[in-house]
Amino acid sequence: MAQVSMTVNGKAVSGDVEGRTLLSEFLRIDLNLTGTHIGCDTSQCGACVVHVNGEAVKACTMFAAEADGADVGTIEGQANEDGTLNVIQQAFQDHHGLQCGFCTPGMVMSTASLLKENPKPSVQEIRTYLDGNICRCTGYHNIVKAIMAASGQDVSAIAAE
Amino acid sequence: MPKDNTQTDGGIGASTLRREDIRFLTGEGMYTDDIQLQGQTHAVFARSDVANGVIKSIDTSVAAAMPGVLAVFTGADFAEVGGNPAGWLINSRDGEPMKEPKRPVLAHGKVRHVGDAYAAVIAETRAQAMDAVAAIEADIQELPAVINMADAVKGGSLVHDEIETNVCFDWGWIEDNRAATDAAIKAAPHVTTLELVNNRLVPNAMEPRASTADYNKGTGEYTLYTTSQNPHLTRLLISAFVLGIPENKLRVIAPDVGGGFGSKIYHYGEEALVLAASKKLKRPVRWTASRSESFLTDAHGRDHVTKIELACEKDGTFIAFRTETMANVGAYLSNFSTVTPTFLHGTLMAGNYTVPNVYVNVKAVFTNTAPVDAYRGAGRPEATYSIERVIDMTARELGMDPVELRRMNFVKPDQYPYASAAGLEYDSGNYDRQMDKLEAMIDRDGFEARRIESAKNGKLRGLGLNAYIEACGIAPSNLVGILGARVGLYDAATVRVNATGSLAVMVGAHSHGQGHETAFPQIVADMLGIDPESIEIVHGDTAKIPFGMGTYGSRSLAVCGSAMVRATEKIIVKAKKIAAHMLEASDADIELVDGQFTVAGTDKSVSFGEVALKAYIPHQYPIEDIEPGLEETAFYDPANFTYPSGAYACEVEVDPETGKVTIEKFAAADDFGNIINPMIVTGQVHGGIGQGIGQALIEQTSYDSDGQLLSASYMDYAMPRADDMPFYQVNHDDGTPCTHNPLGVKGCGEAGAIGSPPTVVNAVIDALQRGGKNITHIDMPLTPSRVWDAMNAKGV
Numbered sequence: 001m002a003q004v005s006m007t008v009n010g011k012a013v014s015g016d017v018e019g020r021t022l023l024s025e026f027l028r029i030d031l032n033l034t035g036t037h038i039g040c041d042t043s044q045c046g047a048c049v050v051h052v053n054g055e056a057v058k059a060c061t062m063f064a065a066e067a068d069g070a071d072v073g074t075i076e077g078q079a080n081e082d083g084t085l086n087v088i089q090q091a092f093q094d095h096h097g098l099q100c101g102f103c104t105p106g107m108v109m110s111t112a113s114l115l116k117e118n119p120k121p122s123v124q125e126i127r128t129y130l131d132g133n134i135c136r137c138t139g140y141h142n143i144v145k146a147i148m149a150a151s152g153q154d155v156s157a158i159a160a161e
Numbered sequence: 162m163p164k165d166n167t168q169t170d171g172g173i174g175a176s177t178l179r180r181e182d183i184r185f186l187t188g189e190g191m192y193t194d195d196i197q198l199q200g201q202t203h204a205v206f207a208r209s210d211v212a213n214g215v216i217k218s219i220d221t222s223v224a225a226a227m228p229g230v231l232a233v234f235t236g237a238d239f240a241e242v243g244g245n246p247a248g249w250l251i252n253s254r255d256g257e258p259m260k261e262p263k264r265p266v267l268a269h270g271k272v273r274h275v276g277d278a279y280a281a282v283i284a285e286t287r288a289q290a291m292d293a294v295a296a297i298e299a300d301i302q303e304l305p306a307v308i309n310m311a312d313a314v315k316g317g318s319l320v321h322d323e324i325e326t327n328v329c330f331d332w333g334w335i336e337d338n339r340a341a342t343d344a345a346i347k348a349a350p351h352v353t354t355l356e357l358v359n360n361r362l363v364p365n366a367m368e369p370r371a372s373t374a375d376y377n378k379g380t381g382e383y384t385l386y387t388t389s390q391n392p393h394l395t396r397l398l399i400s401a402f403v404l405g406i407p408e409n410k411l412r413v414i415a416p417d418v419g420g421g422f423g424s425k426i427y428h429y430g431e432e433a434l435v436l437a438a439s440k441k442l443k444r445p446v447r448w449t450a451s452r453s454e455s456f457l458t459d460a461h462g463r464d465h466v467t468k469i470e471l472a473c474e475k476d477g478t479f480i481a482f483r484t485e486t487m488a489n490v491g492a493y494l495s496n497f498s499t500v501t502p503t504f505l506h507g508t509l510m511a512g513n514y515t516v517p518n519v520y521v522n523v524k525a526v527f528t529n530t531a532p533v534d535a536y537r538g539a540g541r542p543e544a545t546y547s548i549e550r551v552i553d554m555t556a557r558e559l560g561m562d563p564v565e566l567r568r569m570n571f572v573k574p575d576q577y578p579y580a581s582a583a584g585l586e587y588d589s590g591n592y593d594r595q596m597d598k599l600e601a602m603i604d605r606d607g608f609e610a611r612r613i614e615s616a617k618n619g620k621l622r623g624l625g626l627n628a629y630i631e632a633c634g635i636a637p638s639n640l641v642g643i644l645g646a647r648v649g650l651y652d653a654a655t656v657r658v659n660a661t662g663s664l665a666v667m668v669g670a671h672s673h674g675q676g677h678e679t680a681f682p683q684i685v686a687d688m689l690g691i692d693p694e695s696i697e698i699v700h701g702d703t704a705k706i707p708f709g710m711g712t713y714g715s716r717s718l719a720v721c722g723s724a725m726v727r728a729t730e731k732i733i734v735k736a737k738k739i740a741a742h743m744l745e746a747s748d749a750d751i752e753l754v755d756g757q758f759t760v761a762g763t764d765k766s767v768s769f770g771e772v773a774l775k776a777y778i779p780h781q782y783p784i785e786d787i788e789p790g791l792e793e794t795a796f797y798d799p800a801n802f803t804y805p806s807g808a809y810a811c812e813v814e815v816d817p818e819t820g821k822v823t824i825e826k827f828a829a830a831d832d833f834g835n836i837i838n839p840m841i842v843t844g845q846v847h848g849g850i851g852q853g854i855g856q857a858l859i860e861q862t863s864y865d866s867d868g869q870l871l872s873a874s875y876m877d878y879a880m881p882r883a884d885d886m887p888f889y890q891v892n893h894d895d896g897t898p899c900t901h902n903p904l905g906v907k908g909c910g911e912a913g914a915i916g917s918p919p920t921v922v923n924a925v926i927d928a929l930q931r932g933g934k935n936i937t938h939i940d941m942p943l944t945p946s947r948v949w950d951a952m953n954a955k956g957v
Contacts, residue, residue: 039367130884
């Protein structure tokens, strides 16, 4: 066992972990931050995307020990300070960009990274960027639309209901 | 009662944003694996790595002595308990009942597919349990596996020795029509024959299956948290068939569930195992599938091999459809595996058409593969694909426009109720209207110009259009009982008005993405004239909700929503009596308008809230005439299926250099009857189309000849990504209301997955034909290699 310390959603946390403990397990089990979801075992689905030192990372692909000293952000820390949905979260609700909600935390976290790198992505850039985030419910239409809207772009031309 | 689709006051017809989104978007959802219990332990399963084998011995002694290990179970521990049953008895053409081999909690004696669990370890941590599973010494003698259905029906290696065949049943529908259909086809001027494969799919809900059992030794009660679409059905199966736990001692909770698509309808052995283990250890036992386990053990979908014939007059008038299908049921009968290829498929084989003769033969075949069961659409996608592909082929052979051929054979609006030749009574529809709308949505008139433009870029452009009809909300119970169902197919709702005027509505349906928590209150709010925000939907817990059958087959709104309407009607009747007392009037004179009970023709009124308060604080109350409280339950058993229908169009470009298909446009014109929340309905259609396009273009479940699943991860199974999908045009205005349920609603959950696969394939074949390639069919998925191979085959 080794002790790890890190900042998660702005709070200092620490815990004892095995060498094989994944960051996703540390977040979910030790810190009870269960919004980070596990949808696969091959780093494909993206339900576990978190931010580590500002970069989008699949938390199932990183050992907790590797995040020692890091600044980690999870879905639980994304809302505005007053508890209201942030711009990305609000866009997902406004455009029905989620159904069962399981892939959603990863989608929101990946979107935040995308918009940080590319504040006005094209539809194709969004679709390409989401290569590592799988959704089975929405057919992606409303996810792409929500991300366009979150980036302040006009979505009225996107095929409506 | 329903208002038009444009209402925006938060009642019926409003695209109210989903209230459940708040918790999902902030990480506050509570899925089964998120639930941590004091003293919990972890189960991990030992699974067969061969497809067929005799279990000679299992030595668990080393595993049992490993650190943290609390218990080890094998099939022998469950030899005396019941099996997981098939929910529907199908009789063969000769009247013989289907073969129904036992499906045990853990494999005993034999393993029958890769992933078949034969032992389980319970340990303090998941890692310890995994280490101990690796130390189990199982001597399993591998036998030849039977993977391919054509091989399976010939006999040879058997999946279940005791039934002496690999054919579960040989079903005819409608058997009495067989001779007439054969004769009609023999005499027909034109017959088109198409052999096709409806490819096997893995449902792949993003949340893997998970189950946690918590046995309370003080009360003898079990609580099972599990990823289920229907907690009461799961409880019934465990209680009545598998473990014999009395229903009153078993509480099943399906909390937030991350998608189902059919795969979480069924009871699985892991649920029984954690229950038994929790009782033995007197501690909670949890299990969560890895994605690899999901691929190997979730019930798969589709997997039909079909020959369909369409006979018609020279002018295109349909005379007969005749279908021969082999349907793979895998190694064991999953709960709905026998009804899916039969009544959910054969009864739809008249499609949207006035064809006089239909006959369907289905052989269900055991193989050494994962069980196959209902997956989004469940039988209707298989029917629609066969019908709508063979019609396109017929149109080409007759030199007719494929849309005109369909239109001339459509059931017409003045023919309802229409008794189809496949045994259903369609209550409503307007297929021409959907097709009119579709042709405008896809801009069919502009296609030729777009095709020429594509050709300039070296691409082949094609357009596919087709109709579909499906059947949702399977019912009534009396009829399905005659047809072999072992369950009823009603649903239930309890409406509880709280003393302060807010409501809890307990429903048998389960929401795992469908947005019931938002849409259902819209209905009750409309009926009572109150704010939807004051209504809470309670679902997913057998201790809280009435006995309902859950969510599958696009039944929730049509069946459970109707029960909710009936219960709310009872609330109104009683509330009017209370109001009449308060207003010193006759209850026949009380009107409920916008949440106010008013004596007709006067200005005397009391609010809904005042009546609720009076019901719970019954002072100066006619206690001898009216019970206190305001809570009502209704069970609703539909008179018929609902029949959603529609028309779908897809426009593709094919790159002749690579065979790659790109979807340029996709349009869906659906008839779902009345609409409660258009935004949610649109989302349901999007998702279904996404899965349908996935089936048509990329998804393929591949077993090798030894029964190893080659596509067992997201690196090998082509799950649709955002970049594989187009935007979709969706329209469901102007529906024809269902005539037999109080809301006039039909099901919308599966339509997209039913209507779209033939659309995509028809478009690709159209592109190839227009490009001068004599290709009449390619089996799904239409991957670049399959398309390229077809284009470069000899003689094309």
